[in-house]
Structure formats: structure tokens, C-alpha cells
Amino acid sequence: MNTTRVDNALIRSLPKAVLHDHLDGGLRPATVVELAAAAGHTLPTTDPDELAAWYVEAANSGDLVRYIATFEHTLAVMQTREGLLRTAEEYVLDLAADGVVYGEVRYAPELNTRGGLTMSEVVETVQEGLAAGMAKAAAAGTPVRVGTLLCGMRMFDRVREAADLAVAFRDAGVVGFDIAGAEDGFPPADHLAAFEQLRRENVPFTIHAGEAHGLPSIHQALQVCGAQRIGHGVRLTEDIVGGKLGRLAGWVRDRRIALEMCPTSNLQTGAATSIAGHPITAMKDLGFRVTLNTDNRLVSGTTMTREMSLLVEQAGWTVDDLRTVTVNAVKSAFLPFDERNALLRDVVLPGYDAALRTSPRA
Template sequence: MRPLWNQLLQLPKVVLHDHLDGAMRVETLIELAARTGHHLPSTDPAELTAWFVQAASSGSLELYMKPYVHTLAVMQTRQALIRAAEEYALDLAAENVVYAETRYAPELHTRLGLSLADVIAAVQEGLAAGSAKAAGAGSPIQVKTLLCGMRDGIHSREIAELAVRFRDSGVVGFDIAGPENGYPPSDHLRAFEHAHRHGLPVTIHAGEAFGLPSIQQAVHACRAQRIGHGTRIIDDIKGADLGDPTRTELGPLASWIRENRIPLELCPTSNLQTGAAASIAEHPITALLDLGFRVTLNTDSRLIAGTSMTREMSLLVDEAGWTLDRLRMVTINAIESAFVSDDERNLILNEMIIPGYAKAEQQ
């Protein structure tokens, strides 16, 4: 295992779906909780990490989100947000993530008086500091931001406006997050229309806890350029479990997603925890990739899911038979789906990803 892990650790990586408030260092969480008086299930790092994984492995999205109460409790001040964001960038760079888009909902960080703009500015400051330190240590990384409105909230239009306002400061897109069932993306059309009107890219959580209708609304009614998770698109594909692309039949929505190259931000470990998939071996990511969908590999919430990009790769190699070619494919898919300019995308692809995989092939 160790030689494989070390090889995978060195591979260049791209992550498009990772929640900032689900990716704190456990030691930082314990320290900040002690300062603020917030009670945690444990103050032992190993025990608390295990608690998060167990609590998240609930079989439903709604229960999966409950552990966020602890990270959100301590991410309510400017300094806490700066620190969490700085450490976030450093932790990703340490496993050779060369490009990342982190997402969070600013409205969840205003309990102690920060304005929505204050929250965004603090996160951007922290990400910039972490990225600069990583580059200085020889591990360059770009970290961009996606701002989320909450499906069950009332601030989505305001968040979309702020995403446009901060687009020159590292914000590259807009999303909605939170419970899917009962909160369709079409409830937030005004927010999406504002983003589209200003040329701001959109990704939408869909097809995880709720089925095909949420994906259909996301891409047709709300014009999402990417889908967060989207595992349930497999429900529109007959014969996908046979392992033979020639024996599959795509339904109209699946055909549209594939033909229009809509990226799917799949998160295997998280999808197992929420009940969206039964096992890594049976996860739709392999079938969808082999069928020609634009699949990307992601972590979702690294602390709460107990994972990392290296671990996600390792699981797919060990349990789903993935090869270096498949890992390269999802990495290239991810950078080609990033919400950045073609110049930035091509620079990362040609100077970091392609050479990194070529080096791995020679080892």
C-alpha cells in the first residue's frame, strides 16, 4: 500500500467540489472550540476525526450535513476564517493539488456580526496567504472560490450579486447547497439569472439526495455549467451495471448531459456516506467515465468524510480497478471544466498535469 500511496501522492491533482467548512484541520477545530467554549464530541484528534466519519456515514444527505454544526461554530470571526482558509490551501498543496475550487455559504458565517462581504474578504485573504506559502515551499497551487446560496435560505440572490462583485478577487462561480429534497434549484432562478447576466459560471448540487428531476432542473431551468455530484444520472442509463458500453442505453437526460459535456463533480466516499452509492466498486463514477461522460473526482468534505484526493484515488485503484489512464482522464476533465480562462487552464494542463503524469509513467 505504501508504494502505491506515495506514487498517488505525487500525482498532480485538481479538485472542483470541496467545502471549506468541511475541510478544517481537526487540531485547529479543537483549538478554536476551546477558545470559544464550543463543546465538541471529543478533544482527542483521532477520536474526533473518527466521530466525524461515523456521524457522516448516515445514509442520508440531511444527516450527513449535521456534523457541520461543529466546524461552523468556530468559523465566525475574521481571524478564524483567515486561518481555516490559509490551512486549507496548504493542506491541498501538500498532496500536490495544483488547482482547486473551494465552496462555502457566506451566510453561515455571520453569527458574530461579520457582514457577508467581510466573510468573503477574510476567506480570500486566507487562501492568498496559504497559496503564497505553498508556492514558497515549492508546491504551487491556485485556489479559487465558489460562493453558495442555501437552498432553504433567502439570500441566494444577494450571494450571487456578491459573487459577481468579488470575481476579480478570486471568486469564480456560484452554487446552491443544502438539502435537495423539497428545495428545487428553480426556487432560486433570480440568483441564477443574475449570475448568467454577468457571465458568472454556475454549478449546482443536484442528483445526490434527489433524483433525475433535480438534475434536469439544474441544467435546463437554471442553466448550470456543471453538476455537483450528479450520481443519480445513472438512473437514466439502462445496462450501466453490465460493464459493457455497447450494451447500455442512455435516456434523454443522460444523452443530453453527455453530448453537451456537462461535467459531473463526483465524490465517491461522500456519496457512500449519504447513501447515493453502495460501494466504491459499484459507484457510478467508473461506468460514467467509461461511457464518455465528463467525470471529475472530488472530496466534498475532507474532514467530515475522512478523506483526501490521494485517498479517493487509492480507493478507486484498489476497489474499482482504476489505472493511471483513468486517473489522468478525470484530472484532465477537471482542469478542462475549471471556471478559469483558457490561458490559465492550458498553463496548468501543459506545465503541471501532463508532465506530472508522464513522470509517473516512467517510474
């Protein structure tokens, strides 16, 4: 019987993988303050601690559209080469400090062009910053690999342009694609041409679906657009009654389509009502390939360690459960098969074994 004490120290030491995390939602508060001062942008407060609290409070609206509106101030400081380099580098270092060994960061380059950079220049600059962060993390003995997902904003008209950039930069650190933004009223099939182009070019993609809109959004993302993963997908539970799976839920489970679930974020946007009752636990127990994610670390005031701790404390998760969602994430990463296997074999599984060997018993 495993009697390991699952406390924050143990959780912090575990190797982690995150597939759903937005670059513009994860800045350091102090960095936002400094860059905003340099850009002449007015913030709600210039105290980093107060700003961090403001983000979380503003995002706790229960409404996805208002949640997204909090990004005004982070995007304002990500319009220059200097701002992008710094925020991308710090993003990687913050993942490494949290024990993340593999991460996929996503952002929409069209939102970073107000300062005169082209979308292509934005991507080049972010990749440069991410590479600098990975080099520093490796030198510090906390290596982390970070791949990039480029996003198109589903409410606007540059989705195909972003998809073309994903194709162009796929040998330079971009591992996939996504569409983001307000889900309700902007169905994924509106951008079918972009997804067809990505499939022709063998570029994998995920789609935000089943967060602010229900089963039709998930069905369209999978069966019309061809997504390989689903961002959030919490409303797939509408196709599960008394533990019996409907045809769509069965399709998702049986074909091992990863669900990128983000508990704290889902509480903020009203997609879930509690950590204890979040669909991630029930769907894990039903055999879905659920993954655990942060979504927006600044906006949600969270980290992977915190997300794991909340599930342990409020939903009764064990170390085995944490291992399961980490393995699920690595298996579903937009990496070549042999690289996923090596990450599991050489990093994730030995890391869990080492943490358990050195941890106190309950």
C-alpha cells in the same frame, strides 16, 4: 503495455485537481479543537484523533440531512476573522500537501455571520486567508491555485445576496457560484432569479443535483437554471439502461457537462452503495466528463490521494483513468480557456509523465 505499479506513493506524487470541496467540511481536527476552546464551544471530544473519528462515524448515516448536521462544530469555529483566516490558509496548505495543483473551494458566507461579520467581510477574509496559503505553498515549492465558489443555501432566503457577492468578487478570486444544502424538497428553480442574474453577469455556476433527489433535480438545474456543471449527479444513472442513454443523460455527455463526483461522500449519504459499484466508473467508461472530488475532507476522512487509491484498489482504475478525471477537472474549471490550457500543458500532463518515468514497474 503500461505495467507501472499504482501504489499510494505514485498516487500521492500525481498532480491533482479538485472542483467540489467545501471549506467548512475540510478543517484540521486539531484546529477545530483549538478554535472551539477559544470560542467556548463544546465539542463531542477534545482529542483531535477522536474528533476526526467522530466526524466520519457521525457522517456514515446514509442520510444527507444528518450528514450536513455534522457541520455544526466546524461552523462554530468559523465565525471570527481569526478563525476564517486560519482555516482558509490551512485549507490551501493541506491541498498542496496532497499534490493538488488546482482546487475550487466552496462555502456559504451566510453561515459565517453569527459573530458579527457581514457576508462581504466573510468573503474578503476568506480570500485573504486563501492568498496567504497560496503564497506559503508556492514558497515551499508546492504551488497550488485555488479559486472560490460562493454558495447560497437553497433552504434559506439569502441565495440572491450570495449570488450578488459572486458578481462583486469575481475579480478578487471568486470564480463561480453554487447552491448547497438539503436537495430534496428545495428545487433549484426556487432560486431562478439568482441564476438569471449570474448568467446576465457572465458568472459561471454549478448546482448540487442528483444526490438526494433524482432526474427532475438534474434536469431543472441544467435546462431551467442553466448550470454549467453538476455537483454529484450520481442519480443520472437512472436515465441509463443497459448502456443506452436517455435524452437527459445524452445531453449531459454530449455537451461535456462536468459531473463533480465524490465517491466516499456518496457512500456516507446513501447516494451510492460501494466504491466498486459507484457510478463514476461506468460513466467514465461511457464517455461522460466525470471528475473526482473529496466533497468534505474532514467529514469523510478523505483526501484526493485516498479517493484515487480507493478507485484503484476497489474499482480497478489505472493511471490512465486517474489522468482522465484530472484532465476532465482542469478542462471544466471555472477559469479562462487559456489558463486552463496552460495548467494542463505546463503542470498536469508533465507531472503525470514525470511520475510515470520514475515509478517502479509491477
